[in-house]
Amino acid sequence: MIIGRNIVKRYKTHKGYNTVLDDISFVLEPGVNVGFLGRNGAGKSTLLRMLGGAELPTSGTVTRVGTVSWPIGFAGSFQGSMTGFENLRFVCRVYAVDYREVMDFVLEFSDLGDYLYMPVSSYSSGMRAKLAFGLSMAIKFNFYLIDEITAVGDAKFKYKCKYEFSKMKKYATLIIVSHNPQTISSYCDRVFVFDKGKIVKFDDVDKGLELYESL
């Protein structure tokens, strides 16, 4: 379970402070997949980062019960001078999982082959994404944070992702940020619509999508 209490997030800009999230509270329950909808800059990805602990709220608290993934597909923490394999081993060490199992999964999922032993800086953006997705999915979490899943990769890769997400739904909870109504309606049980610093929660996904499209 993830509980957010009175979360405020402000960013300093040259014109003063921009309040992205203004006193929002919520509970994300296990087994209830939630979609985050909203216009660009509405605070969806910011909240996702706060759920994972990568960013802190200006005020308010996020309480996590159970394990939470990093935003799936996030390749920013890869060290370019290290090989894909070395990056993978680092993450496995941090999460105390057997790197051999993870490596098997990543190799099968990403089709990287021998490129796994090349420095990440030599990868194309597609290859980076494949490594990042594969690695995120290979480690088991209670909650998976997913930011714009359909943004990268070719058709085959997207198909693999969809297949893995469907599997994940059975044992974990997905929190999905997307602009794609189809993605939201196929994976989510509830939606949060972000607008003007507040969130509106919907148990009926279609109603949430209606509001989102009217923004």
Place this chain on the structure above:
Amino acid sequence: MVQIRVVYALMLRETKTVFGRSRFGYLWVVIQTAFNVVVIWVIREVVHSGNIPGLPLPVFLICGFTVWRIFSETVTKVMMSVEANSALLYFSKVRYFDLALARALLITATNLVVFILLMTIAYLLGYTYPILSLWPCLYSIAMLLLLGMGIGLICCAIRRYTESIGVLIAMIMRIGVFISGVMFSLSHLPPSMKFMIDWNPILQLVEYSRTSFSYSYSGGEFLRPDFVSFVVITTLLGGMALEVITRTKTDKL
């Protein structure tokens, strides 16, 4: 246990990033320290600045530089630790403090390796010294590591408001190396300047570390253990508190 594993993973990662992919990457750290020692050694031989009572000059310099580098590198690396590795905070097991600790421990380990290597080379070159007790040396290293972390964390917090602190620290470190007994023993200072020894915990620790390797070196008598402990604990706790308080300031658009 979780945090020990995370810090270990971070240290291994840092090894690869700091020393690069070059096979000689690690060797450069040895060369750099050795270079400092050799340059000052040659200068002192040329100007006949006098012997150090009770300690061969290279041993005096190797001790001074290694212990000083553990302190100064910890300050600068810990100052940048969160900013340089903030992407790693996406991994929920990695905490802010782990980033700083991993860097500080790696610096200490690296400099210890360099220290043992250079001391061995000095011995093989005929500069003999006894190893009396490693306690003064290890105590000094541990205290300077903690002090370096404390100051580094304070600077990390200040850097969230102004990046100029990095330049200021670089300047202070350049002066620090002269007033901390790294290259020259300050034991012959006139009494009017004695406050420089009394109020400089770094100097006291640098000098104390050398007594591990000499029967008669007088550097240990400056040490004020209560004062050093007070400064180290206050700085470390202050640094940790400031770093935590200023965390929400890290966000940039």
